[in-house]
Amino acid sequence: MLRSAMLSLGVLALGGCAGLASWETGERTVYNGKKAAPAAEAPARPERPVGADDHLVQRGDTVYAIAFRNNLDFRELARWNGIGSDYLIRPGQVLRLKPPPPAPRPRFTEGDVETTAAPEADVAPVKSEPITADTPPPPLEPPGAVVVDTAGFQWTWPTNGTVARGYEPAQGNKGLDFTGSVGQPVFAAAPGRVVYSGNALKGYGELIIIKHDEVHLSAYGYNRQRHVKEGDVVTTGQPIGEMGLGPENKPLLHFEIRERGKPVNPVGFLPAKSKPAAKPG
Template identity: 55%
Template structure:
């Protein structure tokens, strides 16, 4: 590689470290000049270093697919620092209407051979048509005790305490779409995409053991429990359906 031109070598090295992100060398690219000329207004967000489409959607309780569609972002979900994204549907449209109910397989145990039953969680004012959630059963992401349950708007998930450094497990198979600390209030955060509808999130890790783009299996260790905002070891765990927080206790197996 010592005989490669320096410019080519720089491109190769940079491309190995990026995933759904683009760190511009000269501030250019589609929309780059627009981002330089103005700041984000109401209902908009200016992309920061370390952001991904998934993390921005997660922060704003949006479906990542809707966020991409509203901003003309392609299937590679490539964004760049300084880019201004709309956080609302264009032209005053509703962006897809109300959410359907959540239907998931809730296992009666933690092993692969556990039986499953159907759990339906109905948002207010919606129909009861089933929505498939993929061929998997949810697993508990940690072995500790639940300190705080799901209660919107204050709590969007579960706070689970265990000893510092205890394992954090993927709640279902999927792919890591965020691994970092750019989301305020979540510490070292991991987000796993399970299918086109469901994401799960794991906050306050002491150490993250996976990177963006990694495929994970259900029950695989992906992190270690770290210190939460109340100075005690805690894992903050969320499940999002089409961008919206849902009660993990309705999907996880009974203990």
């Protein structure tokens, strides 16, 4: 009987230890056959101190997304930070969100008189010559670049829902909010190239941003699913996602048009014959 009792105690002890048993799988620790949640990725280490007017680039950031978040023209953001035409950025890079201060003009001393270099005279813009049959072709785009011809494109409504809230920038709404049914198609409002497809921008859920030309972007927020990825070329009316749930847990598509980085009223771009009446504020 004593031997049997000792064996029972041993089994209980082993069972208690098994409840805490763990081993490494190479990626994460496993407890009782279940994988633990992966550890949160450490934030990027900044290459220099981050000021109030700076942005620390994190994994998944793009120039377009950073400019969109801060109501900036992506071209100006790139120019202020010396970013090339490929718009490549890296985690840990610190981007200024305002133009750099002008460089001081050189000062010259002539005897006892100190003078300042005169400002550069304005140069008249060079008039472009009309293109003729003898005009040499423009240089080719670098390999892998996608050229999207949006000359004369027409806009269409991004979904078949109704407008629940109109363009009210003073109240914080920078576009149109559409209602409908969860899962209904979301369409590209104009042809272009997808420059962002993700969920890193707070306040937009699953977001898609399309670049239509060097001036216009459109954005589609709170998708349930995104059917396009960055770099995809889309056509007007092409399904790019599905309507999801907004902050109030109701079906919602938030749609914006940006012009040189600034939100504009989409109603001025969309077809007049299909304009639904916006809900009064």
